[in-house]
Amino acid sequence: MKIFTAKQVAEIDAYTIINEPISSIDLMERAAGEIYKWITDRFPAPQNCKIFVGPGNNGGDGLALARMLAGGNYSVEVFVLQISDKISADAEANLECIRILNTLDLYEMTSIDSMPWLFKDDIVIDAIFGSGLSRPIEGFALDVVNAINASDANVVAIDIPSGLMAEDNSKNNLRGIVRADFTLSFQFPKLAFLFPENEIYVGEWEIISIGLHPDIISSKTTAYKVLSKEFVKSLLMPRKKFDHKGTYGHGLLISGSYGKMGAAILASRASLRSGIGLLTSHIPRLGYQIMQTAVPEAMVSIDRSDIIFTEYPELSQFKAVAIGPGIDKKQNSFRAIVNLLKEVKVPLVIDADAINIISEHPELKKELPMGSIFTPHVREFERLVGKSGDSYTRNCMQREFAKAHGLTLMLKGAYTAICCPEGSCYFNPTGNPGMATAGSGDVLTGIILSLLSQGYSSHIAAIIGAYLHGLAGDLASVDVGVEALTASDIIDYLPKAWLYLKK
Numbered sequence: 001m002k003i004f005t006a007k008q009v010a011e012i013d014a015y016t017i018i019n020e021p022i023s024s025i026d027l028m029e030r031a032a033g034e035i036y037k038w039i040t041d042r043f044p045a046p047q048n049c050k051i052f053v054g055p056g057n058n059g060g061d062g063l064a065l066a067r068m069l070a071g072g073n074y075s076v077e078v079f080v081l082q083i084s085d086k087i088s089a090d091a092e093a094n095l096e097c098i099r100i101l102n103t104l105d106l107y108e109m110t111s112i113d114s115m116p117w118l119f120k121d122d123i124v125i126d127a128i129f130g131s132g133l134s135r136p137i138e139g140f141a142l143d144v145v146n147a148i149n150a151s152d153a154n155v156v157a158i159d160i161p162s163g164l165m166a167e168d169n170s171k172n173n174l175r176g177i178v179r180a181d182f183t184l185s186f187q188f189p190k191l192a193f194l195f196p197e198n199e200i201y202v203g204e205w206e207i208i209s210i211g212l213h214p215d216i217i218s219s220k221t222t223a224y225k226v227l228s229k230e231f232v233k234s235l236l237m238p239r240k241k242f243d244h245k246g247t248y249g250h251g252l253l254i255s256g257s258y259g260k261m262g263a264a265i266l267a268s269r270a271s272l273r274s275g276i277g278l279l280t281s282h283i284p285r286l287g288y289q290i291m292q293t294a295v296p297e298a299m300v301s302i303d304r305s306d307i308i309f310t311e312y313p314e315l316s317q318f319k320a321v322a323i324g325p326g327i328d329k330k331q332n333s334f335r336a337i338v339n340l341l342k343e344v345k346v347p348l349v350i351d352a353d354a355i356n357i358i359s360e361h362p363e364l365k366k367e368l369p370m371g372s373i374f375t376p377h378v379r380e381f382e383r384l385v386g387k388s389g390d391s392y393t394r395n396c397m398q399r400e401f402a403k404a405h406g407l408t409l410m411l412k413g414a415y416t417a418i419c420c421p422e423g424s425c426y427f428n429p430t431g432n433p434g435m436a437t438a439g440s441g442d443v444l445t446g447i448i449l450s451l452l453s454q455g456y457s458s459h460i461a462a463i464i465g466a467y468l469h470g471l472a473g474d475l476a477s478v479d480v481g482v483e484a485l486t487a488s489d490i491i492d493y494l495p496k497a498w499l500y501l502k503k
């Protein structure tokens with residue numbers, strides 16, 4: 001699913017009006033009708049609704065919705081914030097219609113003094129500002145936002161919580177944004193919904209389809225997309241009858257150290273559950289029996305060191321290499337990484353302490369092999385790329401880094417972001433907080449190595465890997481719950497995840 005900027009959505013809106021064709025007021029009616037359906041489903045009548053409307057088309061949506069709710073056995077009060085002399089033509093038309101019908105209570109608000117009391121069971125509809133917000137909210141509208149936020153009412157934001165910018169909130173007043181329980185976004189998600197610090201404003205968000213024109217949606221380009229099952233499924237390569245293990249590649253996994261052999265086991269097992277033909281696990285000497293016992297399918301390459309990574313086997317036989325899970329950051333490991341970066345000619349996955357070692361030696365950033373994949377979580381990301389005060393800025397830095405170095409840079413977490421060398425950024429919707437547990441990143445590294453070894457290109461391997469990893473975690477959480485979920489459960493549910501993805 002594409003994510004468009006607020007400006008692009010306005011263009012899509014305008015195209016739909018001309019080419020469907022449909023009048024703008026009828027499009028507003030359609031949009032409000034879809035919100036009305038959602039509300040009747042989630043909060044069946046009778047209920048008390050308090051609707052706060054602003055001067056633009058978001059306010060117009062709120063007014064059209066108010067009329068529908070009043071006709072549907074809801075008790076409705078509408079508060080029209082007198083923010084500016086200008087009011088959008090469609091909002092004005094809806095206001096006039098309400099006045100004529102006279103079926104609901106309509107109040108004009110010019111100050112916070114006319115703010116109604118909001119009760120716990122009230123449904124508050126936030127239609128003050130939508131995607132047309134051009135600067136932080138101020139004046140009495142800000143007081144209204146704060147009063148809504150201080151209440152225990154159920155707050156439903158139309159399109160976007162008022163005060164939240166659709167993309168960049170780095171300069172916003174964070175105390176002037178509605179904290180919604182539900183956000184009903186028209187047709188597409190906003191980029192801001194995918195950033196962790198905005199969860200308190202957005203709450204649970206849903207897409208409300210309003211039939212915008214398919215031609216413009218498919219032709220308009222955007223750097224940002226949310227992955228879908230259909231898209232990821234379309235990337236899968238079919239297996240053929242006469243294929244053999246050589247067809248699916250030989251991967252090298254460099255992982256494990258004294259006290260962290262579990263990382264090597266998890267990544268190896270995940271790799272083998274993701275379709276790799278042959279796996280060699282390079283580990284320090286102490287791990288030999290552990291690996292041979294726990295993962296009999298893996299071949300083992302033994303380091304000269306008992307406890308850490310200091311060397312790697314001859315590389316020509318491998319189709320892809322992954323390095324990092326549980327390797328530690330000792331000086332000898334640094335030297336071995338320098339050599340590996342220089343020598344490796346196949347796609348490389350770089351995770352965990354391998355990222356940290358590179359971050360501590362910025363001169364190494366010039367040596368990063370094109371086509372490699374970095375899989376940092378946010379702390380590792382900050383060490384590698386730099387710090388930022390907010391997620392939008394961090395995402396811009398991530399896209400720049402991927403482009404500048406010609407590599408795929410993943411930022412792990414809820415909505416893992418995958419930035420590709422040509423500038424695009426995919427967000428992964430699968431996964432759950434149960435996966436915030438030791439070793440789940442090692443599992444991801446194993447999966448991506450497996451996909452690279454099978455011949456998937458770097459950014460495709462990152463996309464399929466992230467989606468599949470989260471899907472396995474989601475399927476596992478259905479059976480074991482989020483608290484009890486372990487990294488091993490993610491591996492155990494990879495078979496079901498593959499089956500579900502291919503269905």
Ligand SMILES: NC(=O)C1=CN([C@@H]2O[C@H](COP(=O)(O)OP(=O)(O)OC[C@H]3O[C@@H](n4cnc5c(N)ncnc54)[C@H](O)[C@@H]3O)[C@@H](O)[C@H]2O)[C@@H](O)CC1
Nearest residue numbers: 013028031056057058129130131132133134135136137159
């Ligand atoms: N995208 C679509 O296809 C559709 C969009 N619709 C609605 O239209 C909305 C966008 O409408 P608009 O562009 O009119 O935008 P808004 O409804 O967000 O209102 C913008 C108006 O408020 C003013 N304004 C912006 N920031 C302000 C601030 N901080 N203080 C005071 N005034 C401020 C602007 O000058 C403008 O007049 C969407 O969010 C959605 O709710 C729907 O009507 C249906 C179709």
Ligand SMILES: Nc1ncnc2c1ncn2[C@@H]1O[C@H](COP(=O)(O)OP(=O)(O)O)[C@@H](O)[C@H]1O
Nearest residue numbers: 412413414431432433435436438439440441442
């Ligand atoms: N709240 C969450 N929602 C979705 N996925 C999550 C969540 N928390 C963690 N994950 C996923 O779990 C993995 C954790 O990786 P990482 O932090 O490297 O763990 P570790 O270092 O313990 O292996 C990442 O793939 C991340 O996307």
Ligand SMILES: [K+]
Nearest residue numbers: 126129160162
């Ligand atoms: K709103």
